[in-house]
Amino acid sequence: MSASTNAPTPTAGQTLPNLASLNQSAAGMANGPAIQAIDLVKDYGTGDFAVHALRHVNVAFERGRFTAIMGPSGSGKSTLMHVLSGLDCATSGHVLFDGNDITTFDDKQLTLMRRDNVGFIFQSFNLLPMFTAEQNIAMPLTLAGKKPDRQWLHRLAADLGIEDRLSHRPAELSGGQQQRVAIARALITHPHVVFADEPTGALDSISSAEVLGMLRRLVDETGQTVIMVTHDAAAAAYADRAIVFSDGRIVADVDHPTEEGMSALVMEQRRATAQAAASNAAAPNAGPAGL
Numbered sequence: 001m002s003a004s005t006n007a008p009t010p011t012a013g014q015t016l017p018n019l020a021s022l023n024q025s026a027a028g029m030a031n032g033p034a035i036q037a038i039d040l041v042k043d044y045g046t047g048d049f050a051v052h053a054l055r056h057v058n059v060a061f062e063r064g065r066f067t068a069i070m071g072p073s074g075s076g077k078s079t080l081m082h083v084l085s086g087l088d089c090a091t092s093g094h095v096l097f098d099g100n101d102i103t104t105f106d107d108k109q110l111t112l113m114r115r116d117n118v119g120f121i122f123q124s125f126n127l128l129p130m131f132t133a134e135q136n137i138a139m140p141l142t143l144a145g146k147k148p149d150r151q152w153l154h155r156l157a158a159d160l161g162i163e164d165r166l167s168h169r170p171a172e173l174s175g176g177q178q179q180r181v182a183i184a185r186a187l188i189t190h191p192h193v194v195f196a197d198e199p200t201g202a203l204d205s206i207s208s209a210e211v212l213g214m215l216r217r218l219v220d221e222t223g224q225t226v227i228m229v230t231h232d233a234a235a236a237a238y239a240d241r242a243i244v245f246s247d248g249r250i251v252a253d254v255d256h257p258t259e260e261g262m263s264a265l266v267m268e269q270r271r272a273t274a275q276a277a278a279s280n281a282a283a284p285n286a287g288p289a290g291l
């Protein structure tokens with residue numbers, strides 16, 4: 001079931017836990033893309049002070065693929081992730097999640113959609129310090145008033161290499177172990193899509209490689225759909241596809257990204273953003289950059 005990838009291979013002696021048993025059921029999923037943004041606009045504020053975070057974005061995320069989203073700071077990456085996952089509302093346009101237009105959902109429907117279909121992994125892990133790793137993993141179900149499937153929880157923990165850490169609190173775990181707990185928490189509900197926001201931003205290079213290798217194998221071996229925001233070209237090289245944002249727009253869409261290729265693209269966008277800001281400062285009535 002492995003898909004082709006140009007992800008860096010694990011270094012000699014590095015063991016990655018067996019993720020093959022995390023077999024994602026495709027049952028109940030609609031055909032077509034996992035998520036699609038259609039003419040998506042997100043503005044913060046109005047009038048002269050409006051920030052155009054997403055400018056008519058059109059993009060589809062296929063099932064079972066690992067996509068990285070890159071771009072300069074402030075280009076709209078997190079906003080896209082928040083709107084796609086139903087954490088934030090669009091100003092206009094549509095988001096089709098499993099074929100359902102979530103821009104028509106009310107708050108309660110969005111909460112249920114997120115709870116049942118979306119897994120989140122954050123840079124800062126966002127574990128609850130007073131609870132054990134096991135309690136943290138089960139938290140999305142506990143909050144929903146559901147009992148965790150013990151067998152599934154232990155299989156996740158074993159496959160992520162944290163089974164012997166389940167009774168520990170986050171402060172007693174390394175950063176890499178905490179992020180593995182967060183990955184297990186993201187998967188406990190069998191989500192259709194996992195969103196990872198800078199998942200390796202707080203990790204050293206070895207732990208980063210382990211976490212990225214796990215996400216890669218999750219996609220290859222279980223068909224999980226993963227969408228990851230990252231500033232790191234080396235992290236993007238683990239993905240099947242990388243999208244580059246600039247000023248609220250997609251400016252590049254690359255299959256099989258490489259670290260070198262993504263570094264060059266992101267540097268180019270940083271330069272373009274800095275140049276646009278400099279010319280706007282020189283001619284303040286010329287309008288926003290990129291228009």
Ligand SMILES: Nc1ncnc2c1ncn2[C@@H]1O[C@H](COP(=O)(O)OP(=O)(O)OP(=O)(O)O)[C@@H](O)[C@H]1O
Binds near residue numbers: 053074078
């Ligand atoms: N709640 C908010 N209110 C007002 N403006 C916002 C808000 N959230 C984001 N923005 C603005 O929207 C634009 C896009 O922000 P966003 O956080 O999506 O960028 P990003 O590419 O994720 O940046 P970074 O890499 O620094 O996290 C920026 O100009 C930002 O200042």
